[in-house]
Amino acid sequence: MVVGAVMALALAAGCSSSGGSHPAAGSDGSTAAVGGPVDVGAPLPAEVESRGKLTVGVKCDYPPFGYIDESSKNAGFEIDIAHRMASYAFGDPDALTLTCVTGSNRVSFLTSKRIDLIEATMNYTPERARTIDFSTPYFASGVKLLVPKNSPITSFRQLAGKSVISTSGATASLWLTRCMKDVKQTLFTQTSQALSALNQNRGAAFAQDDTLLLDLAAKNPGLKVVGDAKADSPWGMGVRKGDTRMLAWVNGALAHMQKSDYFWSEFRKTVTDPSVQRQFATYVPRPGRGLAYPSGSTVQC
Incomplete structure (x- = not known):
């Protein structure tokens, strides 16, 4: 898989960053100059709106989805999605705090309110869904x-x-x-x-x-x-259990991206090898074709 940067080794988990500069999204999901928030069909929770920033838990050692690049900035497929969500929320792709999480601490970071949501290569499982609420899927593996x-x-x-x-x-x-x-x-x-x-x-x-x-x-x-x-x-974003307003806004933002085919276009920017792109063409939601979580256990022996 070809990516635009090399993974940084010996990364300390738990670091935070505002990430790099990204163009904002227009009302149709296209790239546009920084402007106002985008209506995704659900209001942003008042607590997040008053803070003026989204706080997202992301992977920082997981290329090509979330990693620290050679210029010490957050980069990757999931990072670009997080910036797009900040554009929808505040009209500014950098109205965002990215907090490095790992598989073992991402849920505790969410439940202790250190982050607003998890976007960290997290497969849906019924066990996890008892502790947090999952958004609609945005990738699969x-x-x-x-x-x-x-x-x-x-x-x-x-x-x-x-x-x-x-x-x-x-x-x-x-x-x-x-x-x-x-x-x-x-x-x-x-x-x-x-x-x-x-x-x-x-x-x-x-x-x-x-x-x-x-x-x-x-x-x-x-x-x-x-x-x-x-x-x-499939992978989903995680929000706190019972936080219906945050879940509705996140799902609205993801639906907006799917409608504009943002996931696929961004994946192709991140992964430039055409043969690998073909392997994962069905791994992202696209207009008229979504992903669905399994009804039973995902851990089948």
Whole structure:
């Protein structure tokens, strides 16, 4: 997967940034000069409006979705979506505070009101939906394996009895816990730590979302992605349980982006390899074609 910047390693979780400068969105979802807020069909919650900024929890070590680029700014597909939401809310794409979160702390950051919403590569699961409310989906992915090029491992079933690297709170870790009880997990909070552990042979494989692993394999020629996708499900943004006003506004903003085909156009800007674009063409909502959460458990063994 080709992206416009290189992932920063050894990133400290919990940092905050206002991000880079982005053009605002016009009323039709197109790029326009900074202007007034955009009506998305639901009012912005008064608490957020009075503050004058959105506070969004994002990944900072997860290219091409959310990472810190070489100029030390937040970048990626999800970051661009966050800026677009700030444009809708305040007419200013930089009316935004981006807070770095990890798989293990993103929900606690939300419930403790350190952030207004989570936009951090979060797969929908019924278990998570008992704690937070999910927006409509804006992307989808599944879990695969990153292994050394010379590894004989080609599938999950070959991991039995082995040590596998993953990240705390990630869907990959949840699936391994439920479906491969004889696997010993070595857990980290950051992608850079997990990648270093794999390169140091501290595990037979690194289990994580396929989109991230494809990017890591492209940047690390000694690694490859293997295995059939497990626990594949859409990603949603998370808001506090019962916060109906925030959920309605977020869903309205996402519907506005879908109608203008913003997700697909932005994904193609972030991921420029046409062959990879074709692989993920059905992973984003587009006009007249949305994504839907599964009715049952997403962690099927």
